[in-house]
Amino acid sequence: MDETRRDRDTEGRAHNARPRDGLGRPLPYGTPGVERQPEGVVRAPAETVREAQRLLDAGMPFHAHEVFEDAWKSGPDAERELWRGLAQLAVGLTHAARGNTTGGARLLRRGAAAIGDFRGTDPHGIGVGGLICWAEELAGRVEAGAGATAKAGNVDAAVEAPRLRA
Template sequence: MDESRRDRDEEGRARNARPRDGLGRPLPYGTPGVERQPEGVVRSPDETVREAQRLLDAGMPFHAHEVFEDAWKSGPDAERELWRGLAQMAVGLTHSARGNTAGGARLLRRGAAAVEAFREAEPYGIGVGPLIAWARELAGRVEDFGQGPGDARVVDAAAEAPRLLPGGHTA
């Protein structure tokens, strides 16, 4: 593929066709990557939670963020902040796993703040309170990573994956 030419989707919109790794980083053309999440999929809330949890457990938070983004864009207005906040937390975990501690911590906290209004309702059985605690605790830890000279530690995305539903069960 001519890398100077812009990739386009079927509708002619710019869309990067480069393969991606499990954390969503682009790989060189021709390199095997992980299967990308299709965009614009309308799922039920339970399907969204189940698919996102599967991807989080597999250490693929970037891909989980895309599932949450679909829900955010296609769901009811009253739930947009819930799905947006969950997407931000998934991207925060992605950045933390890539070694971007400042960006990871910022997005984890932003996502936690976005879902705060849903703490009592626990929509679709999502344990919002524990997710907020997880995001804030992880944000504090990844910020501490960057404090020492040459300290560029990353987190293991699969090991740090949050549980969306209390008790560790999926939808």
């Protein structure tokens, strides 16, 4: 494969076939990576939550973000902000685990704000209030560079994984 060109599908859209690590970082071609989540999967909300929680618990928030993104794109308009916000929380944890404290904290807070309108309703059993508290607390620790799971500015994504269910 020509490594100087981006992978494209038959219609010319970018399709990155490069292997990735557990935090979604690209690896050199030919390096074994973590299996990517298939794109465009339509799942029932309970299955979305279950799969995303499995990935979060495994320390793979980037992959959980892809599951939430599918729900955001395929779900009802009334829930679009919920799924988008959850995807942002997962990406915030991804950035924090990669050592990007500024981006991690910013996305954690943005995700918390996006799901704020769902506080108290716990759609699909998702504990929105608890997730908002988790995101704000983690964002503060990430910015401060503190925390039991911090390693050179990074956090352990599996240890810091939130509980999605109320």
